[in-house]
Amino acid sequence: MWASRAQGLSGFWYWITQPEAVAALELTVAVSALVALTNAVFGTVLAWVLVRDDFRGKNVVNAIIDLPFALPTIVAGLLVLALYGPESPVHVHVAFTRTAIYLVLLFVTLPFVVRTAQPVLHELDTQMEEAARSLGAHERTVFTRIILPNILPGILSGVAMAFARAVGEIGSITLISGNRPFQTEVASVWILNQSQSGNGTGAAAVAVLLLAISFLLLLTIGGLRRLATRHERA
């Protein structure tokens, strides 16, 4: 990692301000933020359904959630490409676009929010909700005032993990994005390309930025975990 210092701070600055690198970093952060947001909503709904709802095959659905952790990411990329690529049976052809990157990242980050929100929701005492309802609160009020504040730290730590994963992801993206500079090239792919064409310094400069993002997110997640367990410790 210290190789980025080989050309000093000016070298570092030179490489991270290269238009292609900047474009790749911007795309990475923007797509990852969108992915994290989508996960916050749908991950919570999924966790909700898995805890509070009951239907046949729920166990199977619950087990399937973990699949992205078990499946090699490059296989995930290939499969999303098969469904939403040039030979799509549903005639949705988004391969080699930013939409494709978004879709495949949704696949690989699916479990994070579900798995952090689920246990918190499970532990949540329904007495609080019943009390609110008996006092005449609407369902929406119960959700926003009682349920959400309780499960928010759990959701957020899942969101941060999904964001971190999305920023660093490469295996699933490499096949589906087409890796066109300024269009669909994400930061991790940029790093891989630079290191393979012998530009270790440039690759290291952008890698240091990703490393910094990872550290920040880890600190955030650590803080959120403490927040999430503050009731238990008190």
Added chain:
Amino acid sequence: MRKYGPRSIALGYLLIVLVGPLAMIFWRIEAEGVGKAWSALTEADTIHAFKVTLILAAIAVPLNTIFGVVCALAIVRRPFPGKGLVNAFVDLPLALSPVVVGLSLFLLYGRTGWFGPWFTGHGIQILFALPAMVLATVFVSVPFVAREVVPTLRELGDEQEQAARTLGASGWQTFWRITLPSIRWAIIYGVVLTTARCLGEYGAVAVVSGSISGRTETATLRVQDYYENLNQAGAYGISLALAGIALVVLVVMTLLKPQEAAA
């Protein structure tokens, strides 16, 4: 109506994002031809790629299992200065891009790196060979065992261990007869996750391996190789094999979960 709303949203989302793509694997293999996929799977280079993947997993999994248990014991049972830092570093591979991991190794063992010249001078090849690939795989799969064992150890408390010690058990005896049996499900669960990660690793290995067919190509790199050489049947064939392994992993995980909760 209120009840079915969230359910259909959740299941619809799952179908679009996860289950839909998954179903494609059979559809595509059918379309490309089962025979072609099979012949790609039995090609010498593909078999070699699976061997390389298995070797990497066979080295990384036991190493990280031992490291993970020791680490978890150190973090939970023996408070020491810098504990928080160790805890954070164990989690780092989860938040860090595998490409960054691969690149660090690439620069460290490259021609101008800290360790590169020494190894080259002694005729040992690290980059574009098995050693670098092992290092990359070990690095990215570090957290899983420790992360599973730490919460279990915390919940367990150390009363039983203290009791064993007051009855005259040595440190080893306490570990083997008291601690290990209580955390074994957590360890197994961690091992399953570690194995899945090792078999599926792509980014870190892609940087350091050079992807030489029949030599340093892993199963996941082979998928890319086939795909880029327009052998789609081959790519889907290997994917099916890898997905089969993932399914086994998933079943084991599901079976272990209640056990873990009960422990």
